[in-house]
Amino acid sequence: MPHAPRRTALLCALLTSVVPLSTATAAEPRDGAPAPSLRFGACPASVPAPPPPERVECGTVSVPLDHSRPDGTRIRIAVSRVRASGTPAERRGVLLVNPGGPGGSGLPYAVTKRAKLPDAVRRAYDVIGFDPRGTGHSAPADCGAMGGLFDAPGTGAAPLDPVPRDRPGERAYLDSQRRLAADCAAGTGDALPHLSTSETARDMDAVRAALGERRISYLGVSYGTYLGAAYAARFPRRVDRLVLDSVVGPQDWHDFDVRQAFALLRQREVLFDWLARHASRFGLGGTAGEVGAAYRRVRDGLAARPVAGFGAAAFDRAVYRALGRTERWTALGDGLRAYLDEGSVDRLRPAAPFDGAESRTYEAANRVVKCADGPGPAPGRVLADIRRLRGADPQPVLTGLEAAACAYWHVRPAERTRLGSPAAPPALLVASAHDPVTTLAGARALGRVLPGSRLVTLHDDYSHGVFASRGNRCVDTTVGAYLVGGTVPARDVHCEGPGLPEPSPRT
Template sequence: MPSPHPRPPRTPLSPLRRTARRTAVVCLVVAAALPAAPPRTATAAAPPLTFGACPDSVPAPAPPAHVECGTLAVPLDHDHPDGRRIAIAVSRVRATGTPAERRGVLLVNPGGPGGSGLGYAVTKRAKLPESVRRGYDIIGFDPRGTGRSAPADCGPMGGLFDAPGPDPVPRDRPAERAHLRELRQLAADCAHGVGAALPHLSTEQTAHDMDALRAALGEPTLGFLGVSYGSYLGAAYAAAHPHRVGRMVLDSVVGPWDWHDFDVRQARALLRQRAVLFDWLARDPARHGLGDTPQAVRASYARVRSGLAAHPAGGFGPAEFDRAVYRALGRTERWAGLGDGLRRYLRDGSADGLRPAEDFAGPASRTYEAANRTVKCADGPGPRPARVLADIRRLRRLDPLPLLTGLEASACAYWARQPERRTPLGSPQAPPVLLVASAHDPVTPVEGAHALRRTLPGSRLITLDDDYSHGVFASRGNRCVDDAVADYLVDGAVPADDVRCAGAGLP
């Protein structure tokens, strides 16, 4: 079926882009016309959005683009639409192309759960291919529980923000019992702080918010670009509103598992990535000064961590160290900085080179961490405490120095209101979507993309080979990926088969 929008004149393709098309993309035009079947929830009566000035925290796009913001009132519980309502913060940067080039709206989500998306409409748009910026109004929003949309407040979260925090890796039975007590207190703090909204700050309810936003914008279908957790959110929208799905790109894909299972898979992938990091640092011992073999680098790493555990440096202990390592492993451009920080600590005992620029205990981070646990624990039944300890022990057997920073759904073992079912993901009724993954992403391992695509029949996967970072489209600067995704978003061109693009390798 032809596209409902006239195709704009195209500029001649570069040789690289012509090659990518010939070898990777045999196109099938996807219909964007609205099917007759209605969505699950009644959103047609949503009032139109009124846009105005944005908060100071939202950056201004480069001229001639302009960003504007508004709020959308939605039910706290979409199953009871006449009950309490909450406000969802929304931003928009209009398409800069001609009317003939316009393709609709592209809602963007940066991940999390817990990530604020209000300013993301500007920052991500700046990286998008020009044809996408010309064709789409880019829409950002703070999902419920985050940013300016009924932000979750879990108070002290069981001491999560204490600095220095206790060692996050329990190594004996007393430490394991203390770890479970901290998780129990975190869950209790969220139940107290979030209150009656606790079960409703979920991915499924956010998916219904997205459809209410689509209706308020007057659009028959919703274009969507979701990164990391945003891929899970997009799959939830496809399950709840398959006939409203427009062109959907799911980048750095979260697999369709329960959250604790995903967290454990991520922890294993992070250990594989850390081994790659040790090997990389050992290749240039003169530059990094941590040893000339992976084993020697690992020994240096262990000395730093044990030193911080024994004598935290200015509030920076093993918990803060593990968070810094977790952050660095997800993007290879951060590896040199981590190596420098390790070397500086071994040289003069200063942890300053290891501290991330962002304030972990600041208001934005507190909201993020609260929303992260609240959403994960509202999305499905949590693990039993015995499962939490069993998985920690397995990770310790795999490596005596595991990274447990990402085991966020462990708190769901003590959640006050355990949901009875998991969030539905994907639908055979949705049109084909495009999934994008890095072959060695440790944050969202590539097997998650292969698993999720089975819930979205007809979809295609673009894999960036020889790449080790999280976030691919309009992020890694790879023309093969960016051109294929832009062709899909602008022309509806679904590759005839999966696409593999050559990555740049390690830095």
């Protein structure tokens, strides 16, 4: 069978720990059963070292692949820890952190995110990172060729342009999603239905038990908010503090993807206007319309003649990545200008190649988790939504429509992931007013299924990721007081944002 090597590799990942183990920690019984063991030791090379005297340590927790069959196949969840820096009297417990995705590796996040947290939070909490199942060092998902997702245009394996414009293009688009689903089924095998958010929430509780903690606090960003709400739904009385930053709304994944695609179109218009207001810096035109025309010349040129494998699909991925972070707008503007002047795409390429091994694992886990979380869309709905997007703009960015592959998924979940619980303590939600990746409307919608929660909004801000990310004192003080002292604001909090940035200096 052509996919047998991938099945063998996955089975090894399922059954073998990839993180060195040493020194055992205390454990606590969970629901009357022995707590899983967790031994900490050295970390993989992908985990950076924090500044001395602090140190990061890593280990694994063994969990069932299918939590409803505890005696069946088991996998290992990779965990990292940086201990609280304060006195024993200051320590509050553990703070699990997740960077988003689905598909983001959380193992290094215990170090990188912790470095940005307020000092009082670092003193109070052991910060715990973990790779959710299907990602990083935790039974990584394998989708093989992924329907030609990363193939350069012109190879015959993928349509030349990822935005279908006619019936043949639509058929080619759906065929690529069908092939992607088939590749994921062949590569991931029996694990396919079990790499879900609900199963990951149960893994989180196994980590809690292995750490010997009665309750956990949690900070999730982007998809991490969805995971946190799923944990609160299943284990409401095991939640201490719950911070959900840049919130995924409680829709099904395809609906979320489509809402995001429309928000990205609105953000792109803001970008065009910003580039026009800095015409002397970028030279792309003095009006949003002129900048838009320059943008289309770049994209049309790359669709017709890719440069070193960088075509329309790679361009759209670069734009998708840039639109959610205003600090990336200068590089995108410079990249557009460089292509028009020199035919170069060097400035348009991201620092980490999209076709690297880590990115392939991310993209695989992203589809596998989304499609395991609930019923997927029908192919007709996928096409109808793409037509709606093209009706709004002839050149939408479809990169984020990851759940389109769920139309052809080989395992059909019967129910959507449950989110939130009246029994959980009040949560603190954080949102940027103009974030196009996870919209403010989504944060408000999730807030309605988390009773007693409060929303902290950073106004006049256009980026994804807010707490301990944007450097906003109002946000960081409010969230820090909640995490350390349990202070729940009496009402929603409104913070003044920075507005759009000035362009970075030329390099």
